[in-house]
Amino acid sequence: xxxxxxxxxxxxxxxxxxxxxxxxxxxxxxxxxxxxxxxxxxxxxxxxxxxxxxxxxxxxxxxxxxx
Amino acid sequence: xxxxxxxxxxxxxxxxxxxxxxxxxxxxxxxxxxxxxxxxxxxxxxxxxxxxxxxxxxxxxxxxxxxxxxxxxxxxxxxxxxxxxxxxxxxxxxxxxxxxxxxxxxxxxxxxxxxxxxxxxxxxxxxxxxxxxxxxxxxxxxxxx
Numbered sequence: 172x173x174x175x176x177x178x179x180x181x182x183x184x185x186x187x188x189x190x191x192x193x194x195x196x197x198x199x200x201x202x203x204x205x206x207x208x209x210x211x212x213x214x215x216x217x218x219x220x221x222x223x224x225x226x227x228x229x230x231x232x233x234x235x236x237x238x
Numbered sequence: 239x240x241x242x243x244x245x246x247x248x249x250x251x252x253x254x255x256x257x258x259x260x261x262x263x264x265x266x267x268x269x270x271x272x273x274x275x276x277x278x279x280x281x282x283x284x285x286x287x288x289x290x291x292x293x294x295x296x297x298x299x300x301x302x303x304x305x306x307x308x309x310x311x312x313x314x315x316x317x318x319x320x321x322x323x324x325x326x327x328x329x330x331x332x333x334x335x336x337x338x339x340x341x342x343x344x345x346x347x348x349x350x351x352x353x354x355x356x357x358x359x360x361x362x363x364x365x366x367x368x369x370x371x372x373x374x375x376x377x378x379x380x381x382x383x
Contacts, residue, residue: 202383212381 175235176209181226196221246311253304260300264293281344288341288348292334299330316369316376324366331359 182192193203196218205211206218219230226233263270271278271285278285306323309315338352 198383205381206383210381211383212378214383218383 173237174209175237176206176211176233177235178203178207178222178233181228181232185226185228187226192222192225195225243311246307250304250307250311253300253307257297257300257304260293260296263289278345284341284344288337292337295330295333295337299327299334302326302330316372318373321366321370321373324362324369328359328362328366331355331362335359 182189189200189203189207193200196203198218206214214234219233222228222233223230267286267289268282271282271289302323306320306327309317309320309323314320332355335352335355338348338355341348342352
């Protein structure tokens with residue numbers, strides 16, 4: 172899929188662990204792992220909003236389009 | 239109290255009853271033909287070939303139906319395995335229809351069985367398409383975070 176999830180990069184910049192982020196945005200670690208590994212087929216706006224709030228970033232920092 | 243579980247058990251039982259009937263038909267085919275149409279005794283070999291060749295897709299169909307019901311019992315309805323079972327069931331119906339069609343020249347009433355089997359195959363095929371779409375939707379919703 173040409174949409175790349177850069178969640179790892181943003182998390183590393185904010186020095187936030189997967190467990191901590193999963194707890195903050197209220198999703199399971201398994202689902203967060205699906206998201207991080209780009210296996211997810213879709214992301215809800217509510218999840219994206221929660222991630223952006225927790226990591227203090229913009230959706231564009233997390234998602235990237237690559238041909 | 240009647241429940242979904244009991245309904246599945248009843249369906250499984252019915253499949254087993256049909257399996258026993260199929261075995262009974264195959265084993266007693268020569269006597270059945272003699273009893274059913276004594277006037278067509280000279281065509282016994284043709285009747286036997288239709289019954290024996292038709293029993294193969296019928297047996298596969300019953301096995302697939304039983305496996306499908308078993309998966310539903312395990313609460314695994316929308317999985318690709320079930321789509322495959324439905325596909326096989328549909329093809330078994332069409333195979334039975336072709337066998338009956340080929341038997342029309344010596345006994346016309348096979349035509350009705352052929353049409354009924356083909357119609358059943360078509361219905362199962364449509365259900366298979368619906369379940370395939372449902373599996374896709376389920377996978378997508380599971381991977382929506």
